[in-house]
Amino acid sequence: MSVDELVFQAIRRPHTIDFDRLALFAFHLNNVGQPPLRGPSRPALWANEFVRNVLWRNGAWQTAALDQASIDRFIAAKMIGGDQVRTKARNNYRYFFELAGYLPTRTPTVNAGASSWIASALFLAWDRYLLDGGRNTESALLAHVRSEELHKLLGVTDANAISNARILVKGYLSAGSVRRFSLITALFPVATPAATPSRHVPSPSPTATSSEAEWLDQDGSDETVERSVVSRLAQKRNRKIASQLRLHYKHACMFCGVRLQVGEGRFYSEAAHVKPLGKPHDGPDKTDNLLVLCPNHHLQFDRGVLRLKVEGSKLRIVSIVPSDPLHNKLIAPSHALDTSCVNWHFDWFDDKR
Ligand SMILES: [Zn+2]
Numbered sequence: 001m002s003v004d005e006l007v008f009q010a011i012r013r014p015h016t017i018d019f020d021r022l023a024l025f026a027f028h029l030n031n032v033g034q035p036p037l038r039g040p041s042r043p044a045l046w047a048n049e050f051v052r053n054v055l056w057r058n059g060a061w062q063t064a065a066l067d068q069a070s071i072d073r074f075i076a077a078k079m080i081g082g083d084q085v086r087t088k089a090r091n092n093y094r095y096f097f098e099l100a101g102y103l104p105t106r107t108p109t110v111n112a113g114a115s116s117w118i119a120s121a122l123f124l125a126w127d128r129y130l131l132d133g134g135r136n137t138e139s140a141l142l143a144h145v146r147s148e149e150l151h152k153l154l155g156v157t158d159a160n161a162i163s164n165a166r167i168l169v170k171g172y173l174s175a176g177s178v179r180r181f182s183l184i185t186a187l188f189p190v191a192t193p194a195a196t197p198s199r200h201v202p203s204p205s206p207t208a209t210s211s212e213a214e215w216l217d218q219d220g221s222d223e224t225v226e227r228s229v230v231s232r233l234a235q236k237r238n239r240k241i242a243s244q245l246r247l248h249y250k251h252a253c254m255f256c257g258v259r260l261q262v263g264e265g266r267f268y269s270e271a272a273h274v275k276p277l278g279k280p281h282d283g284p285d286k287t288d289n290l291l292v293l294c295p296n297h298h299l300q301f302d303r304g305v306l307r308l309k310v311e312g313s314k315l316r317i318v319s320i321v322p323s324d325p326l327h328n329k330l331i332a333p334s335h336a337l338d339t340s341c342v343n344w345h346f347d348w349f350d351d352k353r
Helices: 003-012 017-029 046-055 068-078 083-099 118-131 138-147 150-154 158-174 177-187 206-213 222-248 295-302 339-351
Strands: 060-062 260-263 266-268 270-273 290-293 306-311 314-319
Touching (some): 017 118, 046 068, 046 083, 046 150, 118 138, 118 150, 118 158, 138 150, 222 290, 290 295, 295 306, 306 339
Antiparallel strands (some): 260 266, 270 290
8 A cells, every 4th residue: 555545545534543643654754746845855754854853852752843833833944835835734734643643632742652553654664665675684674764763753762663673574574575465466366346346445546546645735725624624523433333333242243153353352343334424325324324244244245245135123144145154144133223224235236236
């Protein structure tokens, strides 16, 4: 996933708070775009410099550095552009910290919460380093963490970043480093079903991605930011509703009953919207429009491979694969479901074949 894609997803799609924090980290790595910086620095990296030189101090991010006045001072000294551009850059930058749940805060330092996203962040930084022609060795990868001062972008101490990097670098190399993507693609070729695009995470067209991700452009209006704030608040609410329902089912898939264990006493399940939220379907963000499923059955449900037929207080699973053991299985949900959404899903995929 490219940095631009991360930023785009962070602004537009449902996702976790760790994803937002990773996107912010990726933004700080970003080295594309027009150079707004005075002096011989990397292009478009004023935010990277801001973190390393202003935000991070004494092992943590300092809350006061994120004050409007503090950012304004930095931008005025570093960025070429009119008042409007600078104000927009500041507002959008602060907005990014709000999205990631770092602002507002009353504590003098901002807890980056890096422990839950540091692994992804280091993998991302190493990918970028190798794609830029870096050396694929343990010592070079560790040296990169130091020379780029990644600990500052992670909001942790130097020692913390390096000790994590030492542990993670072996896993990174044994996973094939940046080549792991081609390995994954070769191992798991993605089937492309006809006329049933994934509705929950639709692939944005390449043009939409690059233009939408350029959120520092002067063209990006305040209304765009405002709309994003509103939709982000809605997403937060959705996540809470969804996690409550997942707990209600103790992470057991409503279709197959599997509780996917991901650690000692830790389980993983997904909340699937029966009728998708947002345009064009505008499904309700309520528990009666949600199912708790394992990742496999979530995918099959989203693609219409599995559908549900309402039968009184029960639901019958209908698979397009008649030999599927789930085909014709009756399930009894222990939460109320909106039958109009269930019927909508059934009919929607009926029309598609
Ligand atoms: Zn399942």
